[in-house]
Amino acid sequence: MSAEPDTEIEEELPPQELVLDGWHRARGARMVEFAGYMMPIQYEGIMAEHLWTRTHAGLFDVSHMGQLSFTGEGLDAALEAIIPASIASLALGRQRYSLLLDEEGGILDDLMVSRRPDDIYMVVNGATKYDDIGWLIEHLPDDVTMNLMDEHALLALQGPEAVVALSRLVPSVEGLFFMQCAGFAWQGHDLWVSRSGYTGEDGFEISLPAEAAEAFADALCAQAEVKPIGLGARDSLRLEAGLPLYGHDLSPEISVIGADLGFAILKKRREAGGYIGHARVARELAQGAPVKRVGLGIEGKLPAREGAEIYAGSTKVGTVTSGGHSPSLGVPIAMGWVDAAYAATGTALEIEVRGKRLAARVAPMPFVPHHYHRQPS
Template identity: 50%
Template sequence: MSAPQEELQKTPLHALHLELGARMVPFAGHAMPVQYPAGLMAEHHHTRASAGLFDVSHMGQLRLVGPDAAAAFETLMPVDVIDLAPGKQRYGLLLTDEGTIIDDLMFVNRGSDLFVIVNGACKVGDIQHMQDRIGSRCQVIPMPERGLLALQGPKAVDALKRLVPGVEKLVFMTGAGFQWKGVDLFITRSGYTGEDGFEISIPGMQAETFARELLAQPEVKPVGLGARNSLRLEAGLCLYGNDIDTTTTPVEAALNWAIQKVRRTGGARAGGFPGAAKVLAQLDGSEALTRKRVGLVALERVPVREHTELHDAHGMGSQAMRVGEVTSGLLGPTVDRPIAMGYVPPKLATPGTRLQAIVRGKPVPMEVSAMPFVPNRYYRGPAA
């Protein structure tokens, strides 16, 4: 007999998703909307043009509390936590002792604590990892009682400021507390679509009412996981479990930008994170990389999915050598062509390099491409 399936958890917006006609799928242990009746393509284009509302309540929210919290958290990641100013947000990477990626996350210095958002599929392990490693230095407090909404797109600010005046003053990668009808919100100007937008932490009990008010705004439509995936891939952003995992280091994943200078070279705070010897050796070139994450564009209109083998462009059939693998891929709705990310040897990582993807036994010509595939439109403040 097969083992009984574990019952899926439901987000605070579950009933609303069903009411809106969402197609629900299992994702990170939750029942989540993959798309609504309008469909993935329409939801994707609407987010790029206006404002899409995403339920991301499956993700893990937690607080790190105590005077030593920043210094403690910094011991787990190759990231500058101590110097992050209040109200500022940063991207971080939890690493194994071998320097590979346990999870990628976002965190904000809220002055009184560090507010951390981790991936849904990793949250139980992440929280346990933090409690085991730094629980004696600060409190690690999960926040399962809160929902999380993402409002993304160029008109997100227009819709949200009607409900929460003042959010328009936030700029990319900043956050602050707000009130909505007496409810405490914490809002960051960030997201994972490449567009301007916001992530809104709200008590779960009020999440549905707030979501309904957002959906009543003329700019806003609901968007599911399918379009969230196509948007993040066009933005050149990694999906944990596909493009990064415990087999990849930050340098292999081309995430060097996430490792601030103070953690790299010289000074008391250089190194000191799990796997530092390996990661720093890859950064300075003393340990050669065997692979690197790249963007890829198909030269024929054939979608190239994850786990597709990549071969060199020279030689055919048995003479063509396997050189890598696609980790994410689909037909990009905005660019209207097949795009992908994958890993190849560094000598093949230069934009313009030709490769072959083997799709159903047939070679599809691919070209290494710079990322993002669609220019990011984050709001960094009024133009000078």
């Protein structure tokens, strides 16, 4: 079967609007395009919003993320054939970090997966969600049903006072520990709440019906502890926390072990394999990864941004993948990929910025300690 070539140039689709687009604009948000959506980058300023989240509670609209639900016979085994997480041992009300890998072990996306009473719930990145859906459709058996929950919004409440503010609206959420999740109700609407986030602080992610999102956001921001926070501060917070961003610090060229994400693969799955991309994971567990994701402390005040080249003497040994000024520490920090021989903590390197070489050292991550509310052991 043949077809005539399509000579028409595809028009680029305009960015989509979040359910809370008008809500953000009414609060003075500066909107930018990100991951195919118009998103609030800041309200009163990135520095102020960053520091507010570190000391109080910030509300982030992350409804651009892909929320997926899975049901069907043999679901656990079907998902374990695709992702390296241990789904069979995932208890009700528990959440795990995992990844989608390609056949060569490169990272297609990172994600969160949790078990609910009637399904498996997964959150994937907004910029890759449609590609992820295509990959999952290709590899899941016919008796597994996947649903894109595009009728739901996703809000993240982050910071040391998040639990105080949220528990006023949703009593009993304080009983959750880090990476635990449960169903709750608010004014007749079902919520799915996990104690997790992307800032390094204690906090929650709340999935709720889109029609309830504005009233719920209003109720949260009526609390003295809570302010709306934009993408700019979300990025600086996650960088301080040493958390990678897909499409920048993670990509199909990158491996799980080199990315320092081996913790996401439990021992049983490391040994047994059986998931897409396992061969590379097993090889690099045994032999080491040729390049590694590292933190970088930079001398002086000039930050190094994504794409800046990293040198050891005259030899290029890596590239900065994320970088900027740390509001909490008052110094420039960065994350990047370097050849394994230069990845040890304390290794002296240089980063080329605007024709100048900035002195830098490999630094342990996180740059700012995590403050997760972990269950006592």
